[in-house]
Amino acid sequence: MSLKDYQKQIDDIVQKYEKPYWHPLSQLARLSEEVGEVARILNHQYGDKPKKPTEVHAELADELADVMYTVLCLANSQHIELDKALEISIAKLEGRDKDRFAKKSPTT
Amino acid sequence: MSLKDYQKQIDDIVQKYEKPYWHPLSQLARLSEEVGEVARILNHQYGDKPKKPTEVHAELADELADVMYTVLCLANSQHIELDKALEISIAKLEGRDKDRFAKKSPTT
Amino acid sequence: MSLKDYQKQIDDIVQKYEKPYWHPLSQLARLSEEVGEVARILNHQYGDKPKKPTEVHAELADELADVMYTVLCLANSQHIELDKALEISIAKLEGRDKDRFAKKSPTT
Amino acid sequence: MSLKDYQKQIDDIVQKYEKPYWHPLSQLARLSEEVGEVARILNHQYGDKPKKPTEVHAELADELADVMYTVLCLANSQHIELDKALEISIAKLEGRDKDRFAKKSPTT
Numbered sequence: 001m002s003l004k005d006y007q008k009q010i011d012d013i014v015q016k017y018e019k020p021y022w023h024p025l026s027q028l029a030r031l032s033e034e035v036g037e038v039a040r041i042l043n044h045q046y047g048d049k050p051k052k053p054t055e056v057h058a059e060l061a062d063e064l065a066d067v068m069y070t071v072l073c074l075a076n077s078q079h080i081e082l083d084k085a086l087e088i089s090i091a092k093l094e095g096r097d098k099d100r101f102a103k104k105s106p107t108t
Numbered sequence: 109m110s111l112k113d114y115q116k117q118i119d120d121i122v123q124k125y126e127k128p129y130w131h132p133l134s135q136l137a138r139l140s141e142e143v144g145e146v147a148r149i150l151n152h153q154y155g156d157k158p159k160k161p162t163e164v165h166a167e168l169a170d171e172l173a174d175v176m177y178t179v180l181c182l183a184n185s186q187h188i189e190l191d192k193a194l195e196i197s198i199a200k201l202e203g204r205d206k207d208r209f210a211k212k213s214p215t216t
Numbered sequence: 217m218s219l220k221d222y223q224k225q226i227d228d229i230v231q232k233y234e235k236p237y238w239h240p241l242s243q244l245a246r247l248s249e250e251v252g253e254v255a256r257i258l259n260h261q262y263g264d265k266p267k268k269p270t271e272v273h274a275e276l277a278d279e280l281a282d283v284m285y286t287v288l289c290l291a292n293s294q295h296i297e298l299d300k301a302l303e304i305s306i307a308k309l310e311g312r313d314k315d316r317f318a319k320k321s322p323t324t
Numbered sequence: 325m326s327l328k329d330y331q332k333q334i335d336d337i338v339q340k341y342e343k344p345y346w347h348p349l350s351q352l353a354r355l356s357e358e359v360g361e362v363a364r365i366l367n368h369q370y371g372d373k374p375k376k377p378t379e380v381h382a383e384l385a386d387e388l389a390d391v392m393y394t395v396l397c398l399a400n401s402q403h404i405e406l407d408k409a410l411e412i413s414i415a416k417l418e419g420r421d422k423d424r425f426a427k428k429s430p431t432t
Contacts, residue, residue: 002110013201018210024154025349026263028147029255032356035143036252039136039245046132047242064179065193071175085173093121102126133241134371137363140248144360147353155350218326229417234426240370244363251359255352262348281409283395287388301389309337318342
């Protein structure tokens with residue numbers, strides 16, 4: 001499925017609800033919360049935070065998907081097609097940023 | 109393009125670099141920064157924060173795309189296929205959450 | 217207690233540990249996590265997010281204190297005295313920002 | 325100055341305005357924005373993000389103070405005295421968490 005398809009699939013589902021999309025600042029609060037979940041997992045795996053023995057947490061994949069889902073909802077509610085914007089964001093990689101990072105040497 | 113295609117496209121580009129992906133906590137810091145940009149824009153548009161007369165900011169679409177791009181990189185670096193996880197996240201919408209929100213009445 | 221006292225009290229405690237302060241990006245990840253907890257509570261109280269029936273969450277006061285604690289640790293590890301910086305931040309309120317917000321009229 | 329004094333000083337200033345405190349979700353958005361600024365600086369100093377040659381950024385001390393200021397405002401608007409909550413948060417350090425971290429050996 002393309003991003004556009006995901007955006008449409010979500011919209012089809014939430015349009016059944018009385019209030020399909022939350023207030024933008026409420027969606028943003030959810031984004032902070034989901035990013036916080038990603039932070040918790042990465043800090044246990046790659047940071048200095050020890051896991052409490054009783055602590056069970058969701059999979060990173062699920063939390064990243066929740067971040068993405070929240071972004072897709074926010075885009076829908078603001079009538080934004082993310083495909084175009086993402087293509088521009090990736091194109092910057094090959095353009096603007098191309099000299100900010102060291103390239104592998106051609107012989108490797 | 110599907111999410112899988114986007115993930116592959118990004119990977120093809122960054123594999124040319126000596127350090128294709130940053131340390132996970134460095135990627136997370138970038139995610140915080142990009143979410144902060146989204147927050148700034150939404151707060152001006154929908155919140156109580158007045159815009160400084162001199163302040164120019166990027167488009168919301170671009171900032172949301174930057175969040176998405178950062179999530180795709182994080183997923184790549186952790187060998188996560190986001191399509192599957194996102195489908196599960198959306199399925200939860202129709203399952204677990206279906207009674208948490210008021211539905212439109214059938215006659216409307 | 218002053219902020220300086222709090223910073224010192226925390227430092228006295230953590231200096232007993234082998235690694236008194238986490239890596240800065242690990243501390244930042246914790247800050248994201250704590251802000252996510254604040255977001256969860258505020259979204260339930262003031263936003264459109266319904267609380268799951270099974271969901272119990274901490275008090276806002278405790279979560280704000282955890283944010284503050286994380287900031288104090290980060291300041292300590294970077295040898296920053298927050299008192300001075302906070303005084304400047306508050307002074308901006310009375311200076312730079314003073315014309316950005318509507319004042320109450322003198323007669324009210 | 326104690327935290328209580330800071331909270332009072334801020335309140336005295338903002339009570340002059342028609343809307344002393346923003347909506348809680350608007351304050352939260354600002355918190356995300358300020359944390360994003362901290363993330364940007366830490367990622368340049370300690371992470372893998374290269375600084376753009378044209379990029380000038382604020383001091384970490386100032387950004388941490390802005391986070392703290394935002395937390396103090398949020399606490400004020402919610403009638404929370406942060407001193408008590410912070411003392412509890414620090415006490416947890418010596419209690420609940422005391423066995424989660426390796427202590428320096430007594431001879432060192």
